[in-house]
Amino acid sequence: SQQGEEDPQALSIQEGENATMNCSYKTSINNLQWYRQNSGRGLVHLILIRSNEREKHSGRLRVTLDTSKKSSSLLITASRAADTASYFCATFSNFGNEKLTFGTGTRLTIIP
Amino acid sequence: NAGVTQTPKFRVLKTGQSMTLLCAQDMNHEYMYWYRQDPGMGLRLIHYSVGEGTTAKGEVPDGYNVSRSTTEDFPLRLLSAAPSQTSVYFCASSYSRGRGGEYFGAGTRLSVL
Numbered sequence: 001s002q003q004g005e006e007d008p009q010a011l012s013i014q015e016g017e018n019a020t021m022n023c024s025y026k027t028s029i030n031n032l033q034w035y036r037q038n039s040g041r042g043l044v045h046l047i048l049i050r051s052n053e054r055e056k057h058s059g060r061l062r063v064t065l066d067t068s069k070k071s072s073s074l075l076i077t078a079s080r081a082a083d084t085a086s087y088f089c090a091t092f093s094n095f096g097n098e099k100l101t102f103g104t105g106t107r108l109t110i111i112p
Numbered sequence: 113n114a115g116v117t118q119t120p121k122f123r124v125l126k127t128g129q130s131m132t133l134l135c136a137q138d139m140n141h142e143y144m145y146w147y148r149q150d151p152g153m154g155l156r157l158i159h160y161s162v163g164e165g166t167t168a169k170g171e172v173p174d175g176y177n178v179s180r181s182t183t184e185d186f187p188l189r190l191l192s193a194a195p196s197q198t199s200v201y202f203c204a205s206s207y208s209r210g211r212g213g214e215y216f217g218a219g220t221r222l223s224v225l
Contacts, residue, residue, distance in 0.1 A: 033213065042116070042202055043155075045213025088154065092210030100210045102147075102155040 012109040019076040021106040023089030032072050037086045084110045118217035125193040125224045133188040135203030143206045144186040148199040193224045
């Protein structure tokens with residue numbers, strides 16, 4: 001089973017609204033990363049949050065991490081049509097084997 | 113910088129045929145990876161390399177072979193293609209394992225008939 005599970009699987013919002021995606025995971029991690037994938041393209045790294053951090057910002061992106069609940073959220077503020085993409089969380093653990101494990105993704109559609 | 117370059121972009125194979133997916137990066141990254149992406153499965157790691165001359169198995173290595181003779185190149189070989197290998201394949205590279213972002217190529221869409 002996947003380490004990271006995103007919720008919801010799909011999300012449609014109006015341009016200008018905020019979009020929130022969630023990621024839950026099962027085991028202890030060193031960091032959690034979010035990636036974006038535009039249709040037919042490779043993944044693009046957005047942001048990394050370490051296990052000792054609770055919140056991180058990058059432009060219109062805000063990521064939170066709650067290690068007690070084993071969950072993270074990605075907030076995109078003031079969404080734009082260009083934000084339409086799939087978003088994946090990936091958890092990195094070096095307890096035992098070093099492993100970066102991707103979730104199944106949230107498909108975000110921004111309606112102009 | 114071109115980043116991570118994958119060739120070909122698309123390919124159709126018949127069962128039993130072999131082929132090599134090419135991957136090259138120009139960022140001098142030590143770490144390189146091959147993933148496959150299937151609907152509803154996320155990305156799964158096939159093989160990876162931590163530097164020139166090294167390779168290691170990932171989560172789903174069966175039916176695939178890799179080599180790392182230079183820092184730049186990390187080809188993936190399908191020895192005898194099977195329909196179960198129909199997928200989108202991504203090559204990625206990074207300067208460290210898991211502690212920074214991975215840089216992805218645009219992918220190769222492979223169909224095995």
